[in-house]
Amino acid sequence: MRIAMVSEHASPLAASSGLGGVDAGGQNVAVRALALALTDAGHEVVVHTRRTDPTTPRRVPLAAGVVVDHVDAGPARELPKDDLVDHMDVFSDELAARWRCDLPDVVHAHFWMSGMAALPAARALGVPIVQTFHALGSVKRRHQGAEDTSPPRRVAVESDLGASVDRVLATCREEVDELLALGVPAGQATVVPCGVDVGHFTPGGESASRGERFRVLTVSRLVPRKGVDTVIGALGRLPDDVELVVAGGPPAAGLDDDPEVARLRDRARAEGVADRVVFVGAVGQDALPALYRSADVVACVPTYEPFGLVPLEAMGCARPVVAAAVGGLADTVVDGVTGHHVPAGDPAAVAAALEALRADPARARAQGRAGRRRAVAEYGWDRVAAAHERVYAAVAASAVAPRVGVLTTGSPA
Numbered sequence: 001m002r003i004a005m006v007s008e009h010a011s012p013l014a015a016s017s018g019l020g021g022v023d024a025g026g027q028n029v030a031v032r033a034l035a036l037a038l039t040d041a042g043h044e045v046v047v048h049t050r051r052t053d054p055t056t057p058r059r060v061p062l063a064a065g066v067v068v069d070h071v072d073a074g075p076a077r078e079l080p081k082d083d084l085v086d087h088m089d090v091f092s093d094e095l096a097a098r099w100r101c102d103l104p105d106v107v108h109a110h111f112w113m114s115g116m117a118a119l120p121a122a123r124a125l126g127v128p129i130v131q132t133f134h135a136l137g138s139v140k141r142r143h144q145g146a147e148d149t150s151p152p153r154r155v156a157v158e159s160d161l162g163a164s165v166d167r168v169l170a171t172c173r174e175e176v177d178e179l180l181a182l183g184v185p186a187g188q189a190t191v192v193p194c195g196v197d198v199g200h201f202t203p204g205g206e207s208a209s210r211g212e213r214f215r216v217l218t219v220s221r222l223v224p225r226k227g228v229d230t231v232i233g234a235l236g237r238l239p240d241d242v243e244l245v246v247a248g249g250p251p252a253a254g255l256d257d258d259p260e261v262a263r264l265r266d267r268a269r270a271e272g273v274a275d276r277v278v279f280v281g282a283v284g285q286d287a288l289p290a291l292y293r294s295a296d297v298v299a300c301v302p303t304y305e306p307f308g309l310v311p312l313e314a315m316g317c318a319r320p321v322v323a324a325a326v327g328g329l330a331d332t333v334v335d336g337v338t339g340h341h342v343p344a345g346d347p348a349a350v351a352a353a354l355e356a357l358r359a360d361p362a363r364a365r366a367q368g369r370a371g372r373r374r375a376v377a378e379y380g381w382d383r384v385a386a387a388h389e390r391v392y393a394a395v396a397a398s399a400v401a402p403r404v405g406v407l408t409t410g411s412p413a
């Protein structure tokens, strides 16, 4: 098939470096890995993403069979994700112009604004379209309240998109319930998770240097919802021979200027554990397996999480995961088998789960091995790409004749 992916803010080219910043994370990794896996399966993929640098060529090959196509929509520089919505009309026109010359068999939009741009263009040309939201505005609003900077129309657009596209790919079971609550018709959403590169994230190989302390690791963008403060709170309840390594945020040289790092350092001082929390800054995907292998346990306790690649990466490296039982983590981590589930925002529960693993190294190792088995059996990108292929084939088989866009985008922000 000729597959057109749209990922307006998250370029797959940023996935090998530059992750961990505020707006660069799982979507970059997932779009890249899915595109590569679909190409391995014999498909042709073009990923359309917004141009953020005037010097980047319009088309950049990612691998044989995958091209990244830079779309001019708004100024050619990095913009906050939430400011991109005003450029989606232009993005949509650009997509339509490209697809008229080079018609894809299916369009796969990633994130709500990509869907907003892609739906009218796909409908005008009669190309079937599937949508992965990666995150839902309704969930973000519920958890972040007044701090949610998403454009006000986001929830209405997601609701319209959910009902209008040919299929929604929900990344976890919880998202299906959210979509139903948004009014998306039952049966419209299929659970298709993200995956993990089980050939990269492996148990064997180099390990980052470490001392004698029991090492807890977090890997995430450094934004409050990721719950790193909850893990720091847990550390305050654990003995001196437990340390926390925090990967993510700006590159190491910029840590002292980062407001979230400052907030977390304050919390560590308040807990009396500042000497046991090590911030290492953003770590490239190439260096991450060695860092995971150096950990005794990986903690991932966000307040909410649409999917969450980090637990799968830890499982790929055979590390047990202490995970908040939210979103995708409720599906990927099996309580008592590949790690432990804890309630979100509960440092005491995190401390208890970490202590249980520290006290029983054999159990921790067994959970790590079970995690590896689960990652390979359920979440390898070849399997996940095959699940996508089945959906693409189904929507292509029932494709309808060209019609005009049906998306109502609500009132302007």
Ligand code: UDP
Pocket: 019, 020, 024, 025, 026, 027, 029, 219, 220, 221, 247, 248, 249, 281, 282, 283, 284, 285, 288, 307, 308, 309, 310, 311, 313
């Ligand atoms: N990541 C990284 N370096 C860092 C921090 C994060 O490469 O310093 C990667 C991490 O390995 C994972 C992604 O960013 O692949 C985060 O994805 P996840 O789904 O866990 O969270 P998101 O950022 O999408 O909220």
